[in-house]
Amino acid sequence: MDRIRARVPFRVSGSDTVKLRARKSKLYNNSHQDQPGHGFFGVNVLVLSVIFRLVNCFLVQTSFVPDEYWQSLEISHRMVFKYGYETWEWKEGIRGYSYPLIFALIYKILDLLNYDSVRLLILLPRVLQSLLAAFADAKLYDFVWKLENPEVAKWTYFCQLCSWFTWYCCTRTITNSMETTLTILALCYYPLDGTRLHNSWKYLLLVSLAVVVRPTALIVWFPLLLHHLWHEENKLKLITQQGLPVAALTLLFSTLIDCIFYGKWIFVQWNFLKFNVLHNVGEFYGTHPWHWYLTQGFVVIIGPHLPLFLHGCSLSSKRNRILLFSTVWTLLVYSFLAHKEFRFIYPVLPFCMIFCGLSLVKLHSWRKSAAAALVVLNLIPALYTGLVHQRGVLDVMGHLQHLCDTTELQSSPAPDVLFLMPCHSTPLYSHLHCPIKLRFLECPPDLTESEDYIEEAALFYSDPLHWLRTAFPNKSTLPSHVVIFDLLEKDISAFLDGNMFVKQAEFFHTHVPEGRVGRKILIYRH
Template structure:
């Protein structure tokens, strides 16, 4: 009897254990289902958000947005347009423009290559890629810090005015930042559950191919990985060297095909920037510019949260702070400085901002309100108003591309060089010219065309167009130039046909409005 009772008791316990296991499995499935539903909602929201972001950015930022991507892609597919001096000197790689060239070629093959699709599809592609990075970034922070911190980090990331302003643009800096954000997800940070050496190294290699200066951001991170790795020799021989070599071979092959000669872009990039100091030609700033202006503007209203987050997680994410400080330090040593150069470290900063908001209790609502209002105002103004004229003028010029006018149309841009996009935004072979400004590469007595023009606009116009038959049919200029050349305009029967708003903050040769003059 005792044996029977013992067996029955053991059987009851076994049933209880089985029941517990089933409940545990059921709860695990429910958790996984909830997590997947949460990620799906984040994904849908991110895609919709970035598409709205894309269409609400209708302004010009820097020339490279077009001249290092869309103009090159247009020339690759349609065999007309203008390539800047960097492409003639083998200084830029074709890998990034090739992405948009594929889109352009596909549109051309299906006879849908309208100018609107040529302008917006590359930006939509960039937006979807940014949305994918947003979702992966959210999942990554959730695996590190939990859902609450991940939610606030995601909020900070999406409401950043500078990310809104840049991430959907066809800038190499935008792609570099997206790839850096994705690579960080697979980087072996303390507590990371998704690290994969080959994946993150592949993404880093791609970022370096697209923009060689991406190596600045990743240099301390690569050193950290090497220092933490137990089998250092295997890391070098099985990961660093194979991934780096394969990326270099593929990018060189692409460049050789399109340059139609042996070209090592990375070597040319270093040669021109070290021996000729080409970057200095485009302006210089004091060494402290990134500390006093650059970084505070890029991080914007998030700065107090970032500083608070640093105090909370200084030790836990010290390597990210080192990467941020290193990037600011190296770029501070270079004379030529721009806001977009430090954009790739912004996702790193958002982790600290999210930690700050997650730990704020009393002041959280006030902080969220300030972030939303200030970032929204900056994002909408810079995206819809500030510096939009140079894009709107191309839309106006596109109306000249009808069946009869391209052969007789001759547009001259009397503006600082590369002020506007070019053939990628009109998509017809009408004649267009602008004041060129390649850097001085050692030529004796070299003076760029734009500098010669602005030194005495009237003399330049009279010597460049001695006969009325050689005059252009249209002139495009900022309003600040009109008074200086009014005599030339009147003498040659030019009349103003359009005035287009550009900015509320004119500066130097860049005016508040753009005028289009037509000769009658």
């Protein structure tokens, strides 16, 4: 009797069928949302990242460091339009053309289409950097989803978007931003279990590209590479069939690019190592105590995430502990270098976000309060540094763009701008896009190691009036415009008044003037 009943087909009513279909659909949607690529409320992470980083791009209107322009956009502009200025690093061959070449391609396309307006020349490279940063954000989410679980992935992604320093840096055309983006992408293919030999070439290629963009990327990846090698069963195959070929081909390709644009055989990576490590040229641009990264630098860039990071470190598993070791290793290695900057340790910040995500998942009842505090505490420095702090140098260049008008270029005398500011304070031709005469105080380090060497900027600031009277002995040699920080106005007022210079404009720069940098920037016109 039971057998007969078993053969009877199971039947449901019409209403039951609708309920089953609805339940099945709900289960499918929930499982679909838990797949990599779907974040909060099931919104596609990549789409959300692109929108967020484009907003990020337009809300960062300040300057960070000179390298943001002088080691990228200025070089790209010179590569395409054949005029501009190269700093001493390019004359000595310690910088590679691979990174500026990316923006040079954008400039060349705009030039061919006759759309090379200064606005597009400034904006499009940053938009490209923003899109790459957005892709890296989405890949970080996918990586943590596979490494841990969807919940940790969501909160890691949340922490990544909240980070004020990432907001401040990731859309800038600076090598550290590209290095960090490539580091995140490489991490997504990195075998934390040490047994993914067939796919290792992907992360090794991205690591090699990061080293080409900035050779110091090897510091971050050194312990990770050793960790992979230690756990890999077929070590010889990893080295000979993937590691060495990928590194050699990448290095060969970048060297060919450098040789083409330098016009001679050159090995940039060796020159970079020789000048920055063996000759320690970085000391010329300032030194900090050995503990600066541990007591100030890291604390500042991680910001309000610090308590979550420390809590997350205590929760880390054996599998992701190598990321923590790499972070500590990087901080220690950079601590031994005399010249220190916040941006140097930026590539380890995404590693820290993973531990912050682990922390938020474990907080449970405190999670909403912690997340709200994280947003508010990061929003303040993000908006202030992105919209207010150090914006004057860009506003000045925007004002000077009128000198590129046809009437100004054809006027007599032709525009001639003198920047009496700390060297490389402003961008140059990449933000004007016309070949007018621009002069500024130069400050290359002494490569001859002469005891009597004094760079031009230091010579000027030691006696500004004497320097000006020597540089401009008669009125026929005077510039048409002089750009200064307000701190200098009183010191050179005799020169300005005596030569009939009139203040044309002033721009706010910073609330925290320091050294030779003032609160405002002034433009005087002859």
